[in-house]
Amino acid sequence: MTDPADLTDLTGATDPAVDPVEAVFDLDALLEDDEREWRERAREFAATRIAPRIAADFEAARFRAELVPELGAAGLLGVQLAGYGGSGAGPVAYGLVCHELEYVDSGWRTFVSVQCSLAMHAILAHGSEAQRTEWLPRMAAGEAVGCFALTEPQGGSDPGAMTTTARRDGDEWVIDGAKRWIGLASVADVAVVWAKDEEGVVRGFLVPTTTPGFAATPIAGKFAMRASIQCDLALTGVRVPTDAVLPGASGLSGPFSCLNGARYGIVWGSMGAARACLDAAVGRARTREVFGAPIGARQLVQGSLADALVAYETGMLLALHLGRLKERGALTPAQISVGKLNNVRQALGIASAARAILAGDGITDEFPVMRHLANLEAVRTYEGTDEIHRLVLGRALTGIPAFA
Structure with a gap:
C-alpha cells in the first residue's frame, strides 16, 4: 500500500516553488x-x-x-x-x-x-x-471599439420578441428602439445593432456611435462587473445608409452565431476566475495557522480544496474538449450550453468554497474572491441564463422545445 506521505512528495505539495494545482493536473x-x-x-x-x-x-x-x-x-x-x-x-x-x-x-x-x-x-x-x-x-489593433446591441429592456432571453425596428426611407434605414446591458456602448466607435425590418425579419446594422439619435448611458449601481461598462442604449430616428446592413445576416441565426462564440469564451474564462479563487484558498491554507498548525493540515479544509480542484480540472478538460471540437468545426450549440452551464456553476462553487476557507478576510479586497464571486453572478446571467441553457439541453435530449 502507498504511504500517504509518498503521495505528498509525488505531487510536490510540500515544495512552495511548485504550483500545487499544476502538479496534480498537468494541462x-x-x-x-x-x-x-x-x-x-x-x-x-x-x-x-x-x-x-x-x-x-x-x-x-x-x-x-x-x-x-x-x-x-x-x-x-x-x-x-x-x-x-x-x-x-x-x-x-x-x-x-x-x-x-x-x-x-x-x-x-x-x-x-x-x-x-x-x-x-x-x-x-x-x-x-x-x-x-x-x-x-x-x-x-485596439484603435476602434465595437459593441453588440441585441438585448432589450423587457428581457434578454427572448430576442424573437425584439421591439427595435428598422424601416426603409429612400436610400437610408431609420432605426428606433431601446437596448439594455450593452457592453462598451458608451466607449464604442461602432455598434452592431439588431432590429426588425418592416417584414419582421431581424437584420444587423453597423451604426457609428456618433450618428445622431444614438445615445448610450452607462448603467450605475452595479455590484458586479464594476471595472467594465454596460449601458442602456436609446435609438431615436437613427439614420444609416443602405450599405450599413450586414448582408450575410437574416433572422436570429445571425446574432445567435455570435453569441455562441462569446459563450465559448465564457467556458474558458469562468475557469480562470475559479483558478484565481482556488489559488488564493491554497495559499491561505498553507500559511494561516489556527490551533498551532496551518489550516491546510485540517481534514475539512483539505476536503474542500480537493473538491474545488476536481471541479476545476473537470471544467478545464470540458473547455479543452469543446476547443478541440471547435477546431474541427464540430462544436454544436448544445455542447456550448453544457460548457457554459457547467463551468460557471462550478466556478461559483469554487469561489464560494474559497471564501469560506479565507474566513472573514475573504470578504476584503486583500483577496480577489468576493470580486470574482460578484462578477461570476453576472456571468451566470449573460449569454444565456442557467435556465435557458437547461432548456437548450432539455430540447436536445427530448426533441421537445419547452421555452414558452
Whole structure:
C-alpha cells in the first residue's frame, strides 16, 4: 500500500516553488506549443497591466480604456481572426487568453468577448468585404471599439420578441428602439445593432456611435462587473445608409452565431476566475495557522480544496474538449450550453468554497474572491441564463422545445 506521505512528495505539495494545482493536473501536456505561448502572453499582460490596479478600478467603477490599444498591440484582440490584422490562432489559444484575462477580472475577459466574439465576429461572418476592411484591422489593433446591441429592456432571453425596428426611407434605414446591458456602448466607435425590418425579419446594422439619435448611458449601481461598462442604449430616428446592413445576416441565426462564440469564451474564462479563487484558498491554507498548525493540515479544509480542484480540472478538460471540437468545426450549440452551464456553476462553487476557507478576510479586497464571486453572478446571467441553457439541453435530449 502507498504511504500517504509518498503521495505528498509525488505531487510536490510540500515544495512552495511548485504550483500545487499544476502538479496534480498537468494541462500543459495536452496543449500545443503555440497555445502555451498565447497563454503566457495573455498571462503576462494580465499580471503586469491589469492586476496591479484591478481592485482599485473595481472599487472606483473605472474602465481603463487606455489599455485597449495595448491589448491590440499584444495581439489579444485578433487571436482567432485570419487576416484583417488578426493572428489566426486556434480556438484553444483564444480560450486560454480568455482564461488568463478572467483570472484577473471577468470584466476584461468580457471586453475581449464583446470586441472579438460579438462585434468582430458579426462583421467577419456577416459583413461585406468593404465593412470588414473598414473595421476589422482597426478593431484588432485596439484603435476602434465595437459593441453588440441585441438585448432589450423587457428581457434578454427572448430576442424573437425584439421591439427595435428598422424601416426603409429612400436610400437610408431609420432605426428606433431601446437596448439594455450593452457592453462598451458608451466607449464604442461602432455598434452592431439588431432590429426588425418592416417584414419582421431581424437584420444587423453597423451604426457609428456618433450618428445622431444614438445615445448610450452607462448603467450605475452595479455590484458586479464594476471595472467594465454596460449601458442602456436609446435609438431615436437613427439614420444609416443602405450599405450599413450586414448582408450575410437574416433572422436570429445571425446574432445567435455570435453569441455562441462569446459563450465559448465564457467556458474558458469562468475557469480562470475559479483558478484565481482556488489559488488564493491554497495559499491561505498553507500559511494561516489556527490551533498551532496551518489550516491546510485540517481534514475539512483539505476536503474542500480537493473538491474545488476536481471541479476545476473537470471544467478545464470540458473547455479543452469543446476547443478541440471547435477546431474541427464540430462544436454544436448544445455542447456550448453544457460548457457554459457547467463551468460557471462550478466556478461559483469554487469561489464560494474559497471564501469560506479565507474566513472573514475573504470578504476584503486583500483577496480577489468576493470580486470574482460578484462578477461570476453576472456571468451566470449573460449569454444565456442557467435556465435557458437547461432548456437548450432539455430540447436536445427530448426533441421537445419547452421555452414558452
